[in-house]
Amino acid sequence: MPQLTYDEVKSAAARIAGQVRPVSLAPADSDPDGARVWFACEFLQHTGTFKARGAANFTAAHKEAGTMPEAGVVIASGGNAGIACAWAAARHGVPADVFLPETSPAVKVAGLRALGARVHQVGTEYSEALAASRAYAADTGALESHAYDHPLIAAGAGTLLEEVAAALPAVDTVIVAAGGGGLFAGTAAAADHHGIRTVAVEPEHSRALNAALAAGAPVPVEVRSVAADALGARLVSPAALDWAQHPGTRSVLVPDDAIVAARQHLWDAYRIAVEPAGATALAALRSGAYAPAPGETVCVVLCGANTDPGDLVPR
Structure with a gap:
């Protein structure tokens, strides 16, 4: 059985119904090769990214189960x-x-503080912040959440596809x-479940999933990309590798200049x-x-918009 199932995604969809914004779909310009391209505008989601879905599922599930400690949650x-x-x-x-990390964009730090979170900046990479968060959880009894490697988080993220499939039945x-x-x-x-292919895209120099596929197991990778603040995991989740080995999925890499363009x-x-x-x-x-x-x-x-648009060139 897969490490993450469709039933878990369906349960998440029921749990967070009414808590998140339904994804908006918009047609892109015509593709010269004849493909029909649509954008899923998930950057319009609460908090500016798809991450709200997993966080809503994780928090609601623990509140329902009575397993949320007084110390709250740490991530x-x-x-x-x-x-x-x-x-x-x-x-x-x-x-x-x-x-x-201390290198996180100022716009994201400001967003956290605006939401009332206690912010701790540690080291220069996600892995250092993760180690510090685990030590904090051990000291305080706070409930550990995770940026991606948790079934409730991943299942919540998957609710996006449920909405896409319902709104765009022809999607391949x-x-x-x-x-x-x-x-x-x-x-x-x-x-x-819906017979739709999934393509995973990573920066060439931040390729935890692609490297795990090549090795047959999650392996540490270097992180060096313009998108590293959001796609900078050194190790992919076992559930992601499990699904990446499925014939209905593909893994591809792109250079940073293609991301910028x-x-x-x-x-x-x-x-x-x-x-x-x-x-x-x-x-x-x-x-x-x-x-x-x-x-x-x-x-x-289009999964997130927590950015300073000042580096976009006016045209």
């Missing part, structure tokens, strides 16, 4: 998962402590950015301002890393 994050955790905790009156392929693999695992679990294209052509991770899935199409067949209906997930 390590590059920024987006922490913002989502703080948002979900605040909705339930739960304290939230968020550990993140969904393309998502992959960091630690929570969005990919949840999406793939739901997509498999895709992000700029979204601004130039659509006036959509996303963070680099939010443009990574589109980079696979524009760079040719994933080439759809003529007539294929493709949904590209």
Whole structure:
């Protein structure tokens, strides 16, 4: 049995119904090769990313079960998962402590503080923040959440695909950015049920899923990418690797310059301002890393917009 199942995604969808914004779909410009491309505008989600789905599922499940401690919840994050955790905790009156690297974008740190989270900046990489968050949990009794490697988090992320499949029944392929693999695992679990292909896209130098596929097991990787603040996991989740080994999925890599170009294209052509991770899935199409067949209906997930748009070039 898969480490993450469709039934878990369905349970998450029922649990968070009414708590998250349904995904908006928008048609992209015509593809010259005849594919039909749609954008899933998940950057419009609460907290600016899909992470709100998993955080809502995790927090609600523990509140329902009576397993949320007085010390609240603690998480390590590059920024987006922490913002989502703080948002979900605040909705339930739960304290939230968020550990993140000192290199995290200022816009994400400000967002956390605005939500009332206690912010702890440690080290320069996610792995250092994670170690510090685990020590904090051991000292205080706070409940550990995770940015991606938890079934409730991944199942919550997968509810996005349920909405895409309902709104766009003709979809053949969904393309998502992959960091630690929570969005990919949840999406793939739901997509498999609907007969939809899932393509995971990673930066060339932040490729935890792709490297795990090559090795046959999660292996540590270097992290060096313009999208590293959101896609900077050194180790992919076992559930993501499990689904990546399924015949209905693909793993592709894109260079940083393709991510930067895709992000700029979204601004130039659509006036959509996303963070680099939010443009990574589109980079696979524009760079040719994933080439759809003529007539294929493709949904590209624009997964987050916690960014300072000041570096987008006006045109």
